[in-house]
Amino acid sequence: MRTIRSQLEETVGRLTGVRGRAALRTAAERAAARAEFPTDHLDRHPHELSGGLAQRAATALALIGEAPLLLADEPTTGLDRDLVDRTVDELRRHVDAGRPLLMITHDLAAARRIADRVAVMYAGRIVELTAADTFFGTPGPRHPYSRGLLEALPDRSFTPIPGQPPELGDLPDGCAFAARCDRATDACTALPPFTGSLACHHPVPAPTRKEIRA
Ligand code: SF4
Incomplete structure (x- = not known):
């Protein structure tokens, strides 16, 4: 069983090329801060975290490096409103940097702030696919x-x-x-x-x- 710090340091090392204990530690703490994961919880194991903290740890891990495609399955579930906003901002930054994101969500407010295109599914099937501006605006x-x-x-x-x-x-x-x-x-x-x-x-x-x- 690995601590969150250990998982972040390994991911930073593999995906960004950062080397050296001190540099990895700093980069891991920066990655945690990006997802509002508290530094004083970094030495905990996943099973010692609440659902919301585990969610933030997963977001911190996902945002390390420059993933060619990021899949985010309900990334705002279990977060309070401030953290939802922070997560949405980070995901939007990822998209604004020209990197694709596929987000699965029931949170339409989050989708409105992040998405360029919206696909609506019902009973396991896509029933509508349209530009986000069209979907949330007029018509x-x-x-x-x-x-x-x-x-x-x-x-x-x-x-x-x-x-x-x-x-x-x-x-x-x-x-x-x-x-x-x-x-x-x-x-x-x-x-x-x-x-x-x-x-x-x-x-x-x-x-x-x-x-x-x-
Ligand atoms: S109108 Fe469209 S959504 Fe409604 S039952 Fe018919 S096919 Fe389905």
Whole structure:
């Protein structure tokens, strides 16, 4: 079992070429500080950390070096708001440096601050793929599920999507969202093909230029 310090020093050494005990120690502490991981916890083992601290340790490790592609699976889960902001800032810095990031998240506020493109998944399938500006701004998403996600946010209409997602092992033949969708028709008993941006038989119409201006 390795301490967080030991894991950070090894990662720094392998990915950045830093050598020497003192230099590795300094670089590891700098990496920890970047993710707000407290220095006085560096000599603890992973099982001695809370979920939030373990999350910060993982973020600190992931941000070392210049990963050609960073995968971040729910990177803000379990963090309080200040730490969410700090993590989001660091991930955005990674993207602004021209390095790709694939983030999987339920945190739409974090996605809004980081993402350039948004892919919405429902029941294990991508149902909408669009630019983040389009998704979070005007004209907004066009898939009914994507719309529902945004409308459920407290700073929008705070209206939950009715019903529950289907069991992944017992998906219907047609659209998996049909039982919860107010735009469903008989056509939706057939699986909607993914067109490159949408998988929906009756997407929300895009607003006209006049509507966008109003
Ligand atoms: S395919 Fe039909 S049921 Fe599915 S999201 Fe589109 S309109 Fe709703």
